[in-house]
Amino acid sequence: MNSRWIEVKAQDGGSFKAYLALPHHADQGAKGPGIVLIQEIFGVNSHIQGVADQYASDGYTVLAPDLFWRMQPMVDLGYGPDDMQKGIGYMQKMDFAAAVKDLAATAAALRGLAACSGKVASIGYCMGGMLSYLCAANAGVDAAVCYYGGGIHTKLEEAGKIKCPILFHFAGNDAHIPSTAVEAVKQTFAGREGVRIDVYPGANHGFNCWDRAAYHQQSAALARGRSLSFLATTIS
Numbered sequence: 001m002n003s004r005w006i007e008v009k010a011q012d013g014g015s016f017k018a019y020l021a022l023p024h025h026a027d028q029g030a031k032g033p034g035i036v037l038i039q040e041i042f043g044v045n046s047h048i049q050g051v052a053d054q055y056a057s058d059g060y061t062v063l064a065p066d067l068f069w070r071m072q073p074m075v076d077l078g079y080g081p082d083d084m085q086k087g088i089g090y091m092q093k094m095d096f097a098a099a100v101k102d103l104a105a106t107a108a109a110l111r112g113l114a115a116c117s118g119k120v121a122s123i124g125y126c127m128g129g130m131l132s133y134l135c136a137a138n139a140g141v142d143a144a145v146c147y148y149g150g151g152i153h154t155k156l157e158e159a160g161k162i163k164c165p166i167l168f169h170f171a172g173n174d175a176h177i178p179s180t181a182v183e184a185v186k187q188t189f190a191g192r193e194g195v196r197i198d199v200y201p202g203a204n205h206g207f208n209c210w211d212r213a214a215y216h217q218q219s220a221a222l223a224r225g226r227s228l229s230f231l232a233t234t235i236s
Contacts, residue, residue: 002021002026002027004020005020017066018106019062022056023057023061026115031117032061032116033119033231033235034110034118034120035055035061035110035120035122036064036065036135037051037123038123038131039064039124040209041077041084041087041088043066043087045077050210051208058228061113068090069102070094096130096131096134103134107122107139107140121144121234121235124147124149125147126147128149130151130152133152137158138161144164145167148171153182156185167226167227168195168198170198171203172199172203174203196230200222200223207220208224
């Protein structure tokens with residue numbers, strides 16, 4: 001894959017790294033719609049880089065920012081108990097408002113790249129799913145995809161700000177997101193155009209990550225297909 005790390009300037013000073021994955025033939029002038037890919041608590045690790053490469057292979061120009069840079073640049077964690085606790089610690093200390101501004105800066109940087117054809121969507125997982133939701137409300141993206149975003153039900157006052165299409169993926173057996181939280185999201189967005197909410201029976205939190213025991217192939221494939229269809233009709 002044609003991928004590398006680049007620097008993105010923060011709105012409030014300083015800069016942070018972001019993993020850039022380019023579509024095929026970008027070096028020959030090929031362009032693709034943009035995706036801001038938002039990490040889980042484990043950083044922009046090998047899995048998130050793999051997801052970025054995957055979407056780049058579908059013709060998108062993908063930028064995955066290092067959102068923990070204000071605490072510890074280039075966090076790269078695995079999925080064992082110790083790394084899980086480290087990741088939770090970073091998330092608990094993170095300034096979410098600053099992170100949304102960093103995501104807005106990432107979207108602006110992405111739009112400025114020669115390989116980006118214009119429109120930009122955010123896609124996030126777990127912590128990133130919540131941040132993708134907040135991007136839809138506050139970061140000026142053209143569409144948003146939220147995979148099992150923990151805590152979205154605590155930020156439903158932001159829903160009125162969302163004018164772009166948004167797609168939610170929730171796990172039916174999520175130990176971290178209760179069914180009441182999913183129901184609250186459904187009720188808040190009931191009747192809204194451009195909103196889709198899918199729940200995957202039998203899947204647990206993290207079902208999209210092929211490096212985790214929670215990986216659920218059928219749900220991951222369904223969600224990815226739906227995400228690609230959503231992107232094809234909203235930002236392509």
